[in-house]
Amino acid sequence: xxxxxxxxxxxxxxxxxxxxxxxxxxxxxxxxxxxxxxxxxxxxxxxxxxxxxxxxxxxxxxxxxxxxxxxxxxxxxxxxxxxxxxxxxxxxxxxxxxxxxxxxxxxxxxxxxxxxxxxxxxxxxxxxxxxxxxxxxxxxxxxxxxxxxx
Numbered sequence: 759x760x761x762x763x764x765x766x767x768x769x770x771x772x773x774x775x776x777x778x779x780x781x782x783x784x785x786x787x788x789x790x791x792x793x794x795x796x797x798x799x800x801x802x803x804x805x806x807x808x809x810x811x812x813x814x815x816x817x818x819x820x821x822x823x824x825x826x827x828x829x830x831x832x833x834x835x836x837x838x839x840x841x842x843x844x845x846x847x848x849x850x851x852x853x854x855x856x857x858x859x860x861x862x863x864x865x866x867x868x869x870x871x872x873x874x875x876x877x878x879x880x881x882x883x884x885x886x887x888x889x890x891x892x893x894x895x896x897x898x899x900x901x902x903x904x905x906x907x908x
Contacts, residue, residue, distance in 0.1 A: 764791050765849060765850025765851065766791070766800070767850050768793075768794060768805055769794065769795055772788065772793050775806070775840065776788060778827075781841050784841065787846060787850065791850060797879065799877075801877055802874055803851070803874070804825060804848050805849075805850075805877055805878065806849070806878075807824060807878045808824065808825055808874055808877045809836075809875045810822065810825065810871060810874050810875070812844075814867055814868070815856070815867075815870060816868055822836060822875065823838045823845075824836055824837045824876075825838060825849055826838065826839060826845075827840060828841050843859060843860070843862065844859075847859035848871065853871050854871060855870070856869065856870040857869055
């Protein structure tokens, strides 16, 4: 898979996610990931166990979910597995970022992160040092990172 930039993943999440890399899309995302210490991840990044409000620009729907490991998934509680298409797509994105992602029905959807309502690293009691701000990608879906179908 080609992507024009990498996602951000904490070092602890990366170690655990590598055990799930039988999933081709997740493996490709991890291959290009920028790994950062959990205490240095920016608060606007979707990490594991983050609660994220996103918009599916394809359908116009907004939804709030928590990205979790497969064994913790529970649709009724809004806990979506990182191996689900939407879970893999949103992991590592920042607030305002969009991605066009393939779905099992053969189509693609444009997903945009509207808000991160909870990020475990941002709420950790440990003191954090913010990373320098990089370029914010407020691109519309037509300029979003595109992930080809496998």
